[in-house]
Amino acid sequence: MTMPGAGPRAARRGRLTVYLGAAPGVGKTYAMLDEAERRRGRGTDVVVGLVETHGRAGTAAKVGTLEVIPRREVTYRGTRLTELDVDAVIARAPEVVLVDELAHSNAPGSKHPQRWQDVHDLLDAGIDVVTTVNVQHLASLTDDVEAITGVRQQETLPDQVVRDAEQIQLVDLSPHQLRRRLAHGNVYRSEQIDASLSQYFREGNLTALREVALLWLADRVDDALTRYRVDHDIGSMWPARERIVVAVTGGEESETLVRRASRIAQRAAGSELLAVHVLATDGLPSAPPAAIAAQRSLVESLDGTFHTVLGEDVPSAVIDFARGVNATMVVVGVSRHSRWRQALLGSSSNEIARLSGAIDVHLVTHEKARTGVRVPSRFSSLSRGRRVAGWVSAVVVPALLATLFAWLDRDPDNLPSHLMIYLAGVVAVALVGGRWPALVAAVLSFVVLNWFNTEPTGQLVVDRPEDVLALAVFVVVAASVASVVDLAARRTIQAYRARAEASTLAALSRAVLSGEDTAEAIVQRLNLTFGLDEVRLEARGAERARWEPVATAGHARTSSTATVVRIDDGRRLVLHGRALAASDRQVVEAFGSQAGIALEHRELREQAAAARTLEHAEATRTALLAAVSHDLRTPLSAIRAAVDGLSSDVSLDLEDTAALVDTIQDSTGRLERLIDNLLDLSRLQTGSVQPVLRRASLEEVVPVAVEPWVGALDLDLPEDLPLVTTDVGLLERVVANLVSNAVRHSPAGAAVRVSASATRDSIEIRVADAGPGVPDERKQTMFAPFQRLDDRGGAGLGLGLAVADGLATAVGATVTAEDTPGGGLTMLVTVPRDGVSADGHRGGADG
Template identity: 75%
Template structure:
């Protein structure tokens, strides 16, 4: 029967086979049935996996429909039987499956639509590689073309999509343990489709595709609910922070914007001194630095007299595409009179987009306190305006309320207060002009005889002179305090910059290049070079360089006799030179530390060489003398005139000499190869080569102990055949030596998109994980007490592999043992 409604579709989406989609679907079926829902299994593909079969439990299963095709019997979903049963929920595995010819629909997803149209809820599964829009991408990643696909819209229209996720390492472990494929398929799968890189890329495809689907769902939700307002989502990039309470809002908004595109950088920039904002405690700045880094960004502090210019210069210096800035906290009146930093940034930004962010403190003036530099143009304009307006306004007010000469002392106080106000805003000279104008106004309007610049009372003369002196003194003190405040701001900015430099060194950015880049960034210089010379007569050479701009003005800052800084760009103020010199001194220390580290590295190399020599002497005393002793004994036996040997004994001694000679040759060959590698004397002749000219020769001595699976149609590789032959031979020799008696070593080869992979798998004791990091170092016997070698085989193989552009790695063999994986680039794919 039908319910009159369309059924709901739930899709379990996975990045690759084996992540557990079917298991999760069955788990949901059990949960629904426990809640009283009528659930049946329409079709489930277990692929013989024990855990999946066990999970089915006692769930009701609809028998499959049998279809005959070319003499074979295939089973498919029996849609009519499910419709007749009419459950509330039906489980249908593998949505992208192609039905057998003769079925009602060519694709299984069309069968699912019939069930949904009948009002039956369907729970299904699909892998991301089966989505039609991703077919080309999946083929480019894995080299495999997916023939079974499902239209993206079918999955997008699902009422619920559950992402079933496993990390590549977890999935490969499941594969190695036999939880996904049969044992004979494991090695081939791990070396082809289930490579870590493939699984990582497929996982990212699944996450990105699902993120797009979430965006679609959000758009539909807003449309259905008639939501017209902007909902912050994402974009990009330099966040201009003041250190005020709105900083956290700006940083988090910038982080959301930066998350939109992969690889986007988030940079927070704080300018000292701040424009009209109070001093920010170091603890607060440190907290915001931590917040920026936790959001995936970096925090930068730059010095600038003008905040908008400093922010824009920084943004241009880092090639920013967007500046995120907050709405000014200043009052509307102040913004109307003097403008705001955000508006100035937008004016100066040019081609850089400006994203203006509002916040709770916008326009409130909260926490804002005027603190202009005495040299600021805005201050000078405001000062001269108040120098004219205050005396005029006071005069008009006092004339309205009386011109009695007895009120002259109170008038003097009013005008003195006006002079102080002008000094606070405009500094010394506007205040002095105000005091002189106030003196003239008081004389003209409020001292007898009025209307003339004449004073007939000695007391009035004294009062006016004292007024001018006091006004000038107060203005001087206020101006001096403003200048001291400016100097304190600059000192704090310099201290903050040097502290940031120290932090960068302590955090590991202890390179001359990092310091030069920070110097160019902090002072907005077009080009900065750190140069050094060996002595006074030697030419200067560039040690570190940042920037690419050309500028006529070049400032030279000497660090010492052997080091100097060249800064191209704006004229460097004298006050900034001290900070630059501090940067230079730090760079000199870094260079000295680098020289000491190089010496320490050379000493370490010498120590390692000496250690190798000691180990070699110890090994030679036994491993090289053993075959020599055997050869000497056999030769003595053959040459002895006192012993009559029959043909069989002579053959035995001759074979003993041959075996010991071969062992000795291999030992000496490995020693010579190791010596050549350590001396850098290996010169590979890379060319296109076929594995047919490498593998047979390399494995010939152990052919009877190998199981070879090397396809004849493998592509050409880019390598040195002779050297790569030595690599293969050493790896195979090591595997044979550690295999149990009678057990054969499996040698397989397969092609990937850009390389060919050789896998040599033995079933020996294997190697513990903690020893795999050192097994490719010389003289590592890995608890091997046999006398068959010096422990050089894998060290030589690793070194020669690196020389010919190949890679060698060790993995555990499923079931026990060690698998050596050799990866060599295909011809035309090598870098």
């Protein structure tokens, strides 16, 4: 029956309501059924798609008279299973459907592997869904729940599935109430109660799970609040949750600020710590990269997050960031500037407090407060030669111009033209020597003009007002032009230096990305970049341990200056040679920081490689134990049973005796093959296989290899095949393993075809069967150990193909898998022809 209104509902997506349980047994299914009753009482068409009662009488009774959609039956490995019938629910088209246990994994053969995907189909059909899930099934909390309870959840679902729900209802009980429900038999059967109370349902576990659920739900509510404020353009702060923003500068006091802010954040559960560093765009030097990296690590170790923002004005940038994250408090340090500098220019901390508005500002004092900050000299950007030339030209240019005018033009009325020429001289001095030489040149030019070009001449006196104005304008213009020219020259130098620094760091980054991240490569590049005598990277294992050299480039002279740059507590750079400028030191610190990151990444890669090796060895050991426990036991059991039968007092006829002897022979052969494969795999993994290559014909190899199965084969071996270069015994094992595998997987009565053909450089042996074949995705892993091609539990460890591939590689051959035309699997063995190397190059006749 299709209810009226189903068509319009399909035009919209259904709404999802989730009852989130803090732990099993808190009553989320009961709460879901309670809501269904309320909705039906309001006239809503509600049906039960799937509800799991787990034998609880109260839950079963709660279903009451609700319409229940029959479940879909699935048979898997002889077991009858029932699942949600999505198609039946969509055909019924109710307004609301109840679907229990959202994280459930569906039986194999279902349309979707998990139930939450079925729920998405129902929502797409315009049907509202009410569902349940426990917090331990959320994927992001799997590790946390395992750490609390010691149980790894096998059924999980993405957090976003629940976050996207229209409504989330938390279903919770106190640990005492839940344990009492469990003890009364309201959750599990009586035989499970004692074990549950002493393990998963310990009071500490339940308390922790309850807190995890509350914090996760608080995050979801916080996301909703953020979206609401953005959608409604609300810029004011809503203090729904404690967020502490700490402003870090990269200075020594920042560690004190971060730790103080962390203690403040710990006072309230669920508080967040956010550190913000402002990169000013006013051209002033920023904090050393190594200091910022250290403070970032400190913040992250305290479970905070580190953020870097750009801003022309540091206080405004800090407050804008705090408002953007809905912060409740900003932690700043007392200014390091002296009192007179604060009185003249103000301080960032005071400005942050003025701009904060409703956000609290916590001012932290520290050892560096008001100790003063050294202002870097701007004079040092010009070379020594330019400075000397500037001061010389500041004296020579006015004198030279005065001499020139004394010879060529002594008319006092030409003051305006003389002013322009002297102004050009002042600009030239500014271009050479910068601001201060230009100002000195302007003053000297003023004196010369006053002495030679204004009445009365020969005296430093000016009688006419227009001359006074001209001279004053000259000094002001000369000083202004000199300042602008000097600033432009310095900015040009800074731009060149910044480009050089960027190129240097880019070169280092390219080296790291290209894999050139060894300690030797880093110190060598640093040595070449800065033209030093020696660069040494040193490391130590403990704080007070001795520094030991890790890598060295160059040779230090006894008279060279040593500069030490700390990377972190365990590594440092020692540079011998010229004294580094402050700007160069910042680049070196960036080098050091990058070097530290590169070395850490290398150590992590090495640890990951070692872990993968151990993991592979552990997986191999586990698979071997599991396989050996079954596959070796089976033939041994058959042999034991046959021997017991032969040695018993029961009189056996010849037919029974022969059957028992055949059983012993077959089982012994199986044991031999299993042990041979295990020994071969061990030899391959330890690299102890040493092939003896010689000229050989395939007639020496193939007939011997296939002899045990010759009755089940179709053999096509041309007599005129060229010779190959191989180890006859090992190649025979390769072919035998492939033929054995093909015969085992071929249908009864279907022959396995073994053929050979020649190409220009190799001989190809094909073993083709008409079995079920192998999917393309399995062909990538079928040569790995312990990989069986089906689940029939055949007599083998899944080593045949792995051994065949390993032995083939040892003799210079290759094994690949192809599909057999008409169905089945073809194994192709490619063996080099005599006189052709494994890579296809023709050589001598000797193998």
